[in-house]
Amino acid sequence: MRNPHRLLVVVVAGAIGLAGAVARRPGGSAGGPEAAATLEAIYALPAERAETHVLQRGETLSGVLARASITGQELADLLLALRRHENPRRLTPGVEVTVRRWVSDGTPRAVEVRLNADSTVRLDRSASGWASRVLVTPTTVDTVYVAGQIEAGRTLYQALVEDADLKLPVKERVQLVGELAEIYAFKLNFAQEIHPGDRYRLIYEREARPDGTARRRRILIAEVQSQGRTYPAIYFRGEEGDGDYYDREGNSLRSGFRRYPVDYVRITSNFNWRRYHPILGIYRAHLGTDFGAAHGTPVKATADGTVAFAGREGGYGNVIILRHANGYTTRYAHLSRFAAGIRAGRRVRQGEVIGYVGATGLATGPHLHYELRRNGQPIDVRTAKLPGGPPVPKALRGEFEKVVEERFALLEGWVDSAGPRFAAARAERSPEEGT
Numbered sequence: 001m002r003n004p005h006r007l008l009v010v011v012v013a014g015a016i017g018l019a020g021a022v023a024r025r026p027g028g029s030a031g032g033p034e035a036a037a038t039l040e041a042i043y044a045l046p047a048e049r050a051e052t053h054v055l056q057r058g059e060t061l062s063g064v065l066a067r068a069s070i071t072g073q074e075l076a077d078l079l080l081a082l083r084r085h086e087n088p089r090r091l092t093p094g095v096e097v098t099v100r101r102w103v104s105d106g107t108p109r110a111v112e113v114r115l116n117a118d119s120t121v122r123l124d125r126s127a128s129g130w131a132s133r134v135l136v137t138p139t140t141v142d143t144v145y146v147a148g149q150i151e152a153g154r155t156l157y158q159a160l161v162e163d164a165d166l167k168l169p170v171k172e173r174v175q176l177v178g179e180l181a182e183i184y185a186f187k188l189n190f191a192q193e194i195h196p197g198d199r200y201r202l203i204y205e206r207e208a209r210p211d212g213t214a215r216r217r218r219i220l221i222a223e224v225q226s227q228g229r230t231y232p233a234i235y236f237r238g239e240e241g242d243g244d245y246y247d248r249e250g251n252s253l254r255s256g257f258r259r260y261p262v263d264y265v266r267i268t269s270n271f272n273w274r275r276y277h278p279i280l281g282i283y284r285a286h287l288g289t290d291f292g293a294a295h296g297t298p299v300k301a302t303a304d305g306t307v308a309f310a311g312r313e314g315g316y317g318n319v320i321i322l323r324h325a326n327g328y329t330t331r332y333a334h335l336s337r338f339a340a341g342i343r344a345g346r347r348v349r350q351g352e353v354i355g356y357v358g359a360t361g362l363a364t365g366p367h368l369h370y371e372l373r374r375n376g377q378p379i380d381v382r383t384a385k386l387p388g389g390p391p392v393p394k395a396l397r398g399e400f401e402k403v404v405e406e407r408f409a410l411l412e413g414w415v416d417s418a419g420p421r422f423a424a425a426r427a428e429r430s431p432e433e434g435t
């Protein structure tokens with residue numbers, strides 16, 4: 001069934017739009033060009049008529065254009081021109097297609113395929129056929145300063161998202177909290193370790209579209225003051241790589257997990273969704289890694305955390321489950337015994353001995369069965385991209401120091417001015433092709 005209302009007709013009058021813009025220009029002393037601008041724009045005739053159609057599920061661009069009476073060789077030429085920038089078959093529902101026609105005789109003069117918020121393929125018809133080019137939405141770069149203090153009964157999320165003084169769209173604030181939480185993922189647990197009186201401040205750079213929405217954002221520097229300690233995070237990128245966040249000394253903020261819970265590891269069984277179980281005699285997923293080690297070998301916590309469980313549990317035998325920041329848990333099974341004081345609720349530090357290798361539960365011999373999960377989902381520790389980054393390389397230390405100095409000066413500068421909690425420094429950026 002075709003919905004007749006789906007074809008949204010927008011009459012765009014190029015001539016009217018232009019004249020209107022001129023007429024709005026301020027000033028207007030008698031005589032000269034200002035006087036000319038007060039001419040009623042309505043007298044200009046629209047040169048073209050435009051229809052915009054949103055591609056629906058199951059529709060093809062060819063189908064839409066055929067209904068707009070672009071068919072046959074002309075359609076083939078147009079698709080060929082489009083193909084230089086985008087595969088017509090790959091267009092997804094929601095893509096906007098605008099057909100522009102001459103008002104005089106109704107013939108198509110241009111077709112615009114809006115691929116996303118940032119780029120549109122414009123196809124222009126000429127005597128020699130269709131020509132295509134990509135139009136990229138121009139953006140400007142803003143630098144934004146955000147700061148605040150956590151009040152009693154509020155989380156960092158609430159402080160940022162519900163701050164009435166912050167002149168930022170709510171969606172952008174929500175994204176900002178997410179990015180901040182990610183940066184500090186292995187230093188601070190924003191849900192539990194942020195307290196009333198804690199302060200935060202940060203500076204980020206964003207690329208904004210003319211409608212004010214951000215296309216890209218990057219936190220350049222952040223600082224959280226919590227319980228008398230200061231946690232800076234400075235973005236730094238060497239000549240290659242994606243860049244990362246570091247503290248003032250150049251240590252990566254992403255250094256939360258050791259890969260293995262025992263020293264000098266010998267892996268005897270890997271993570272496997274379908275493995276033959278030697279004792280049960282059946283195929284069953286092995287959602288962890290087994291480390292062969294002598295009975296009594298110390299087992300160490302792979303990250304800071306809290307003991308969620310320490311006791312006996314079925315095939316795991318003596319098992320310890322640690323809860324870490326941001327949804328990570330680790331599990332250490334078949335232990336011969338627990339280290340002194342290891343019980344539920346106890347906080348442990350990365351590298352702390354929590355138990356000793358054994359063969360309790362379903363185990364053929366002494367080994368450590370180790371599991372890492374995030375939000376309950378098992379992760380293969382050997383291949384997972386574990387949060388844990390190297391420090392700034394020695395060769396780049398000089399450059400890093402300069403960046404640190406600049407960023408702190410930026411942060412302090414805004415604080416010293418004591419007034420605005422939000423400020424933006426604008427820099428024009430010329431439109432560039434692609435993303």
Ligand SMILES: [Zn+2]
Pocket residue numbers: 269286288289290368369370
């Ligand atoms: Zn195992």
